[in-house]
Amino acid sequence: MLNKLSLVDDPYEPLKKQVSPEVVEKLRALEIQGIVFARESYRAYPEKNMGGHILGFMGSDKKGNKSGKYGLEGYFDADIRGKEGYLKSERNPLGSWIMFGDNDIEQAVNGSDLVLTIDRSIQFTACEKLQQAVKDFDADGGTVIVMNPWSGAVLAMCSLPDFDPNNYSEVENISIYNNPAIFDLYEAGSVMKPITMAAALDVGEVTPESTYKDEGFIKFHEHTIKNSDGEKYGIQTMTNVLENSLNTGVVYVVDKLGKKKFREYLENFGFSAKTGIELDTEVGGNISSLWKRGEIYAATASFGQGISVTPLELVSAFGAIANGGKLMKPYIVDEIRKDNGFIAKTESKEIRQVISEKTARLLGGMLVSVVDNGHGRRAGVSGYFVAGKTGTAQVAKQEGGGYEEDISIGSFVGFAPVNDPKFVMLVKINNPKAVEWAENSAAPVFGQIAEFLLNYFKVPTER
Numbered sequence: 001m002l003n004k005l006s007l008v009d010d011p012y013e014p015l016k017k018q019v020s021p022e023v024v025e026k027l028r029a030l031e032i033q034g035i036v037f038a039r040e041s042y043r044a045y046p047e048k049n050m051g052g053h054i055l056g057f058m059g060s061d062k063k064g065n066k067s068g069k070y071g072l073e074g075y076f077d078a079d080i081r082g083k084e085g086y087l088k089s090e091r092n093p094l095g096s097w098i099m100f101g102d103n104d105i106e107q108a109v110n111g112s113d114l115v116l117t118i119d120r121s122i123q124f125t126a127c128e129k130l131q132q133a134v135k136d137f138d139a140d141g142g143t144v145i146v147m148n149p150w151s152g153a154v155l156a157m158c159s160l161p162d163f164d165p166n167n168y169s170e171v172e173n174i175s176i177y178n179n180p181a182i183f184d185l186y187e188a189g190s191v192m193k194p195i196t197m198a199a200a201l202d203v204g205e206v207t208p209e210s211t212y213k214d215e216g217f218i219k220f221h222e223h224t225i226k227n228s229d230g231e232k233y234g235i236q237t238m239t240n241v242l243e244n245s246l247n248t249g250v251v252y253v254v255d256k257l258g259k260k261k262f263r264e265y266l267e268n269f270g271f272s273a274k275t276g277i278e279l280d281t282e283v284g285g286n287i288s289s290l291w292k293r294g295e296i297y298a299a300t301a302s303f304g305q306g307i308s309v310t311p312l313e314l315v316s317a318f319g320a321i322a323n324g325g326k327l328m329k330p331y332i333v334d335e336i337r338k339d340n341g342f343i344a345k346t347e348s349k350e351i352r353q354v355i356s357e358k359t360a361r362l363l364g365g366m367l368v369s370v371v372d373n374g375h376g377r378r379a380g381v382s383g384y385f386v387a388g389k390t391g392t393a394q395v396a397k398q399e400g401g402g403y404e405e406d407i408s409i410g411s412f413v414g415f416a417p418v419n420d421p422k423f424v425m426l427v428k429i430n431n432p433k434a435v436e437w438a439e440n441s442a443a444p445v446f447g448q449i450a451e452f453l454l455n456y457f458k459v460p461t462e463r
Helices: 021-030 071-075 077-081 120-136 165-170 189-203 238-243 247-257 259-268 296-301 311-322 357-373 442-456
Strands: 057-060 066-069 086-089 103-106 113-116 141-147 154-160 211-214 217-220 223-226 234-237 326-328 333-337 343-345 350-353 387-396 403-416 423-430
Touching (some): 066 071, 120 141, 120 423, 141 442, 189 238, 189 259, 189 311, 189 387, 211 247, 217 247, 217 296, 223 247, 223 296, 234 238, 259 296, 311 326, 311 357, 311 403, 357 403, 403 442, 423 442
Antiparallel strands (some): 057 066, 086 103, 113 333, 141 423, 211 234, 326 350, 387 403, 403 423
């Protein structure tokens, strides 16, 4: 420290930052001439494990230059950073500063403040329920997203495993920095079946009461597609297809729809591009298999295999079913408050009308039947019409093709109440080892959070 204090051409030398009040008082008591104390701002992230993936962190490169990384910090780095000030002053022949000579001072400009759409109470509950579920089901991790379907505002976004931005360097693997809600692509499985059904309903190829005969399997040359439970159900309506989550049923639907039209609807639902949410490192879904020759690709995509999506894309698509067919752009920043007092308020943005309002209402009713009579019972909330769909997805091998044995991802996506939804929500549980199906993992977590939300929004019971 003596070397720092002995620099004759340096009138200001910081000795230590973020010193505790106790240390400051001890040093003051020594009354050392030339040692002064100054309060200054520094990055602090309260309530760890509630928003690391959303916030990102302020990191340094090898040269010590600080910049925002990941999440909001990475996306809004230039806005939050502001503009540094400077002091230009003359020096004497020996190189020392002439403190009373000509100088030029440029005042610093503070960066902007961000006000989020995240509701702390909802975020806390979502993270708490997710943490408990991952523990109870011996899962590798998971994600919960809660969104306002009418505006696209994200009310909660929580994923595990997460990290503490205050101690970001302590993670074992830097891949944890990436937000699974916007970065992790996965073959979502049967939660895609309502999207397939939406397209066919919208063009008039089927109605909720249309029937087909389920033999338990469908052959495509050398390929055979079976129902997940291996059973055959005989004559089934389209509502039964969703209730019983029949692979053969949605293959029948997509065959009537045609691969080209099916692909167009998936693109319109937003499954082939980034949503544009204001978070760093977002990726877009991959439905490129639907450009390949062969009907098998559309057949498997109809029940969520062979195409990959992000959790945010999926919950946004269900938001379009919830709000009358309009795909809204998700956003997480409500206001940007400039240093000069100007406030830039985020306006909700409709991307496109994906399906008709009639189609959305019909499908909403079918999804209520899934919760009432199908695999989604544990997602229901007494006294309310809850709409949604389960999905137990296989995990593709990293190398060699095919799927991993004994590894799955359970999802539930839905909204409530069906006639005037206050939220649309996705729950995703990664590789739950204590249970097999999404109806026993993701669905009950959805039900717990949904019950909280309906009470929190003071929604009167309706049944």
